[in-house]
Amino acid sequence: MNSERHLLIPKIESGIVIDHVPAGLGAGILELLRSYAGLDDAQITLGLNYDSNKLGRKDMLKIIAPELPKKVLAHLSILASGVTIKRVDNYRVQGKYSLQPPDHIEGLARCINPNCISNHERQASARFTRLGETSHKFRCAYCERVFELDELDIVLP
Numbered sequence: 001m002n003s004e005r006h007l008l009i010p011k012i013e014s015g016i017v018i019d020h021v022p023a024g025l026g027a028g029i030l031e032l033l034r035s036y037a038g039l040d041d042a043q044i045t046l047g048l049n050y051d052s053n054k055l056g057r058k059d060m061l062k063i064i065a066p067e068l069p070k071k072v073l074a075h076l077s078i079l080a081s082g083v084t085i086k087r088v089d090n091y092r093v094q095g096k097y098s099l100q101p102p103d104h105i106e107g108l109a110r111c112i113n114p115n116c117i118s119n120h121e122r123q124a125s126a127r128f129t130r131l132g133e134t135s136h137k138f139r140c141a142y143c144e145r146v147f148e149l150d151e152l153d154i155v156l157p
């Protein structure tokens, strides 16, 4: 990365960077982060539509927080699996990984089948199971319909 790129979005001394966000998803991730107590008043920088070798265009978020809570990461893995999570300390990336789709989803997404019982029974919390280790398809435990991960409707906390 050259220094000009650093000027586009300021470096952070320590915190979390969510990188390789497909362009257009950044605002949704910001909304998700801000809906969590504890992150709602965190300093967050959102950058949109950067050039990316990998994606063409990408969004990026920088969050001043020691870490992202597990539940936030679980939510993010539904909304934006494939993004890169980097931990920054002392202006340097200390660790990074690609966020993988979850194996199970419970209570974090809604079934988009309008007739699904999980949308009508208050006690029925929608549950989905991944069809295979490398699959992005999920089966609803109630109506048994299969959906692509990005079709599922995120439930904000």
Ligand SMILES: [Zn+2]
Residues within 6 Å of the ligand: 111, 112, 113, 116, 117, 118, 140, 141, 142, 143, 144, 145
């Ligand atoms: Zn369903």
